[in-house]
Amino acid sequence: MRIEDWKAVRLASRTLALLEEKQINAILMAVAEAIPHYMNRILEANETDLSRMNPDNPKYDRLRLTEQRLLDIASDIRNVAALPSPLNQVLEESVRPNGLRLKKVSVPFGVIGIIYEARPNVTFDVFSLCLKSGSACVLKGGSDAAESNRAIVDLLHKVLADLGADTRLVTLLPPGREAAEELLHANGWVDLIIPRGSSGLIDYVRQNATVPVIETGAGVCHTYFDASGNLEKGIRIVNNAKTRRVSVCNALDCLLVHESRINDLAQLCAPLQESKVTIYADEAAYGALCGHYPASLLVQALPEVYGTEFLDYKMAIKTVRNIEEAVSHIxxxxxxxxxCIVTEDKQASDLFCRQVDAACVYVNAPTSFTDGAQFGLGAEIGISTQKLHARGPMGLREITTYKWLIEGDGQIRP
Known part of the structure; x- marks a missing residue:
């Protein structure tokens, strides 16, 4: 973009401070109401994108929009509008001995840049969350979703214009690599970049950006089936975590099983056959599954499968001697x-929760629950896997920062 364009985005972000909460909510509600009227246009654009992708590609489902998915998106936007504003909240307040009154107050970042891949729903999510939290957004979507993203941003611009708001509150960059490079180095114009997508995308952004970055998305997720694990719970948890949606970051990649439960492994994995999940099993697990799991879907694991985010109907299995070995593997x-740990042993679950270093740690529930809406945040802009500023699902509060307000009465520092 030209310098004038970046300035316009920056100025647009400042206009949000002049809008009252009811005006912001009105824009969000108007977008939700407009989605059914623009549905055919968006679905036509999405079909164009889908026509360029092999339906067997696991990313096809992430790229695909349907009438029901768009209606669900509209419902999610209404939910965001109904949430309390995260802005101007007094986070801390104190009076110093010298009489100075201090307040720590939540404020917008200003301009947030998002780099994401073949997920056009992210365009709606980011706009609604950034608007509600007082920031303008600059979007750099992938080429796979180029037509879908254009159609969605056209809708957003029309609603903003109709309501007298600045259309630069949401800016869509071209899908090419040059635009990504420009965004990564937009110092002074962009306050924060959030990448959403594969580990390759996130690594590239982290290594090349000069604008501050919050890492989200890449998920190598494990489930440990403990010596005391309930088999019925384990069957449901493993199947849901692996097969609910394989192309998302909270999907299960590796099952760790206590060696004393190896004879239960065939039952634990039985439902995965229906989804044709390929299993990469270590020696003990391979022996336990031979003859009980389809041979065409059973492979002896090589060391490199561990630590792989499959984003596909594939899963690794590792046999461990105890919970300490499971934690070390994670x-x-x-x-x-x-x-996740599946266990009926309170001591084991407490140890797992204390020692495992992750944004979200589950006891007897699948990792598929890692989601802003499931956590009651209304929606999310991504799952942060780092420790600075935000960790886990990033909802409205997580995409604000703060400033200190200090009120005095003529005091001076000695």
């Missing part, structure tokens, strides 16, 4: 996203 191969 430390070695996890990405800090979501980890």
């Amino acid at each position: 430390y070695a191969y996890g990405s800090g996203h979501s980890e």
Whole structure:
């Protein structure tokens, strides 16, 4: 973009401070109401994008929009509008001995840049969350979703214009690599960049950006089936975590099983056959599954499968001697996203929760629950796997920062 364009985005972000909460909510409600009227246009654009992708590609489902998905998106936007504003909240307040009154107050970032891949729903999500939290957004979507993203941003611009708001509150960059490079180095114009997508995308952004980055998305997720694990719970948890949606970051990648439960492994994995999940099993697990799991879907694991985010109907299995070995494996191969233990032993679950270093740690529930809406945040802009500023699902509060307000009465510092 030209310098004039970046300035316009920056100025647009400042206009948000002049809008009252009811005006912001009115824009969000208007977008939700407009979606059914623009549905055919958006679905036609999405079909164009889908026609360029192999339906067997696991990313096809992430790229695909349907009438029901768009209606669900509209409902999600209404939910965001109904949430309390995260802005101007007094986070801390105190009076110093010298009489100075201090307040720590939540404020917008200003301009947030998002780099994402073949997920056009993210365009709606980011706009609604950024608007509600007082920031303008600059979007750099992938080429796979180029037509879908254009159609969605056209809708957003029309609603903003109709309501007298600045259309630069949401800016869509071209899908090419040059635009990504420009965004990564937009110092002074962009306050924060959030990448959403594969580990390759996130690594590239982290290594090349000169604008501050919050890492989200990459998830190498484990489930540890403990010696005391309930088999019925384990069957449901493993199947849901692996097969609910394989192309998302909270999907299960590696099952860790206590060696004393190896004879239960065939039952634990039985439902995965229906989804044709390929299993990469270590020696003990391979022996336990031979003759009980389709041979065409059973592969002996090589060391490199551990630590792989499959984003596909594939899963690794590792046999461990105890919970300490399970935790060590997660430390070695996890990405800090979501980890689970299936156990009826309170001591084991407490140890797992204390020692596992991840944004979300589950006891007897699948990692598929790692989601802003499921956490009651209304929606999310991504799952942060780092430790600075925000960790886990990033909802409205997580995409604000703060400033200190200090009120005095003529005091001076000695």
